Amino acid sequence: MLVNKKLHNKYSIKGCKKFQFLQIGNFGIKTISYGRITESKWKLLERDLQRKFKLILGHKKNRIWSSLEFNSTLTKLSLEARMGKGKGAIYANSKFLKPGALIFEFTRLPKQYENEIFTFIQKKLDLKLKLVRF
Template sequence: MSFVLSSVLIKIDVIIMSLRIEKKLHNNWKVTKTYKNYTLQSTGFGIKSTDFKVLTETQLLSLKSSLYKKLKTLTSSNITKVHFSLPLNSNLTSLGLESRMGKGKGNILTRLSVVRPGQIIITFSEISWSHIIIILKFIKIKLCLGVKLTFIKY
């Protein structure tokens, strides 16, 4: 019975995600550092986090735009492929100061992405070693997050 109920709930979640309705979720992530390390799936370079941090949607958008500008100045060709693997998996809500209990969670202010230790943030392919070192330092400064480089040989 519980299996059928859980499969029905999963189907409802899939339908909601396909309709792009934003659900208001509580903060249900763990703060502990006991997560398994994620592995790089394709060949190339990956930037992996070593700290726990919560990033907002505006921080991720500014990181993407500034990283693309940095790549454009470093490389003359547009061969470099970049993949961001941070899903916006939570919502930040707020309720007015004078509201009483039982009025819900409030309006959605922004969406959040929870970065855990060992999670791969960005993957690169077809980029040189010297450029990836410059980009690694740039991302450390931009995010204020401990990151390290992982790679798979071609």
């Protein structure tokens, strides 16, 4: 049974998941709070994760999946600019994260290292996170 919500606009809202579930990996990390992450910080986090996995597991193959798309741009005017001079130059791409958004999924990682990876990511991000298992 499909339940259609009556809206003022004539098109339906699609792709509006409140909570995401694991699709590929056997454990993942999910947000509990609202927050914003920039693309440069995201790339640093991914590189640090690869380095951490190399220290823990050596050269064993492991997979990390992330489904973040940076859909917002952050702009900034210079300090000397007066009001009314426009929006400013783009200085970063960002993504606004809602509670329940799945950040990472991992496979081929032993269970004894899950909490270590979770605390490592939690220290790097200023978001409240939750560990999700399959």
